[in-house]
Amino acid sequence: MSARTQPEQAVSRLPWWAIALPSLAFAALLLLAGSADAHAAGGSGTLSQLLGLVRDTLTHQP
Numbered sequence: 001m002s003a004r005t006q007p008e009q010a011v012s013r014l015p016w017w018a019i020a021l022p023s024l025a026f027a028a029l030l031l032l033a034g035s036a037d038a039h040a041a042g043g044s045g046t047l048s049q050l051l052g053l054v055r056d057t058l059t060h061q062p
Contacts, residue, residue, distance in 0.1 A: 031055040
């Protein structure tokens with residue numbers, strides 16, 4: 001019988017939301033923190049329009 005034993009390796013797996021939720025929160029904060037000048041300097045591409053729409057939706061006051 002061998003006196004040596006192999007150490008077991010711990011397996012750590014994150015659920016999908018452990019990455020997705022902080023990423024979405026960070027993106028939302030970036031959208032909310034953007035100034036009007038930075039928005040005006042952006043391009044007129046589809047991504048810029050989509051981000052502007054999301055920002056306007058999140059900051060809409062009834």
